[in-house]
Amino acid sequence: MRILVVGANGTIGSAVVNEMKGDTEIIKASRSNSEIKVDITSTDSIMRMFEEVGEIDALVSTTGSAHFGPIEGLTPELNRIAVNSKLLGQINLVLLGLPYIRDKGSITLTTGILMDDPVVGGASSAMANGGIRAFVKSAAIELPRGIRINSVSPNMLEESKEKYGSFFVGFEPVPAKRVALAYRKSILGSQTGQSYTIY
Template identity: 35%
Template sequence: MKIMLIGASGTLGSAVHRTLADRGHDVLTVGRGAGALRADVSDPAGVAALYDAAGPLDAVACAAGDVPFKPLSALTADDFHAGLRGKVLSQVELVRQGVSRIAERGSFTLVTGVLAREPIVAGSVASLANGAIEAFVRAAAIEIAPQRVNAVSPTIVTESVPDYGDFFRGMPSVDLADVARAYVRSIEGAQTGQVFIP
């Protein structure tokens, strides 16, 4: 399959890229500062240009999404707008514009995270964004068939515990390889409207 992977140079994206490539897929990497194609997917015009440059695709997968982490008392309306634009609207736009651009039985795999169901201090924007993506996946799935859409919702990855473990106290971690396998399940499988929790 020809798969466009957004966020391919990040910690998660790199693992997903390697896994998909090892399985024989043609992976078109996308990032803001690195990748075969460069794009800011928080800009709808950038998403349109990205699809124009990519050509025919079988699947689109996203492993990127920016949200601010601050205590609720310190968050501004702009912080919430930034989180929605950076993680929710960017991924919604990939699906909205992509349904006419990918294969008839193609798929979309979006990224959410544990904070949709297990909140942490200073994570309210991430919880809001993750919950919104998971609701969108369920709703979009009933409208875009036979195309499919799913989300992968990991907890903190083991490889990032040294940097971010203090924010996720007491939460079990998951290896990057397990998260990458959830992307494979979404892309190569037959299910739709699912939130895969590796």
């Protein structure tokens, strides 16, 4: 089984790589620190990545940026970061990657808990997360060749507490290992159109 992980060297991505390593071939991609370079905000870059990688059984995205900050300071330009990266970047991976995914393959995208449990400063990210979840639910009913699609909505990770702890006041962080299991379920299971919330 060939698995392409976009965002492979990040906190969630490296946990997914660790969870799936073994009998699978994992191809690691990210903006600058992986063997395969890709910028998900550029359709040209995404197309080049798939041409380089070739056929895969599973596409996993553990990336996507968004501006964090108060809604009053959220300009249309700042909001566009989430639109171009977390929302359209991940969706373009699906649209451009579909021909490269083998029959009965899978796609797994990443959202986040703040779309259901809001935090101050998280509106732009929540917008992108909700868009991804809706896209996944809808795309699942018409993806061809038995290809499945799911998304994972993690709570703040224990490993990210220092970085995001001040935003997620009162949240109980989850270990990356537990989050990675949801990706395993999406890649190796049978469900489609699901949003796995990891609380």
